[in-house]
Amino acid sequence: DQQVKQNSPSLSVQEGRISILNCDYTNSMFDYFLWYKKYPAEGPTFLISISSIKDKNEDGRFTVFLNKSAKHLSLHIVPSQPGDSAVYFCAASESGTYKYIFGTGTRLKVLA
Amino acid sequence: KAGVTQTPRYLIKTRGQQVTLSCSPISGHRSVSWYQQTPGQGLQFLFEYFSETQRNKGNFPGRFSGRQFSNSRSEMNVSTLELGDSALYLCASSSGGAGAREQYFGPGTRLTVT
Numbered sequence: 001d002q003q004v005k006q007n008s009p010s011l012s013v014q015e016g017r018i019s020i021l022n023c024d025y026t027n028s029m030f031d032y033f034l035w036y037k038k039y040p041a042e043g044p045t046f047l048i049s050i051s052s053i054k055d056k057n058e059d060g061r062f063t064v065f066l067n068k069s070a071k072h073l074s075l076h077i078v079p080s081q082p083g084d085s086a087v088y089f090c091a092a093s094e095s096g097t098y099k100y101i102f103g104t105g106t107r108l109k110v111l112a
Numbered sequence: 113k114a115g116v117t118q119t120p121r122y123l124i125k126t127r128g129q130q131v132t133l134s135c136s137p138i139s140g141h142r143s144v145s146w147y148q149q150t151p152g153q154g155l156q157f158l159f160e161y162f163s164e165t166q167r168n169k170g171n172f173p174g175r176f177s178g179r180q181f182s183n184s185r186s187e188m189n190v191s192t193l194e195l196g197d198s199a200l201y202l203c204a205s206s207s208g209g210a211g212a213r214e215q216y217f218g219p220g221t222r223l224t225v226t
Binding site: 032034036041042043044045046049051089091093096097098099100101102103104105 | 116143145147154155156157160162167168170200202206208210212213214215216217218219220222
């Protein structure tokens, strides 16, 4: 049973436009969420986090939205740049733990 | 601040052998987690150590074990290697506290079992 799902395996966006990556979860005990960017043969790079006490967190071009009732979060990248092309993972953990469950990733391609 | 370092970066072992991987966390971080990444299963949590104690464990067989030293450095050991253990092994470093729970990953160790 996959507790964290990224249903879109890939996404293509034009440079300068908005990229929206989605993530759904099933475990209502999850209270902390992370987004990572990953290039091949490298470790994931931390992008942004959100706690369940918030519904939005912003850091530069990256904004994460959390809808607890829908058990859904999304990462918005505005404006998208070619260097953003990578695989993006969302991850979730239960209250107080550092045991993260990862989604399967979405490959983002930003077209110049 | 230096990032998370993992050694070695690449490793080739034979079935039945055992292997030890090493991780040095970000200075000041006390929590180290280990993950396995494979094309079929994605990123899966192995275990987390905090202050030399295993605090959380994933669903991996007992052949996978770890430990953490007083300087927060961690090692992961896999005994009796199987072909299916071929993967990228990632270490993640965190403060370990109850507040912000971000994890920062190292570059990984690519293990190939032949």
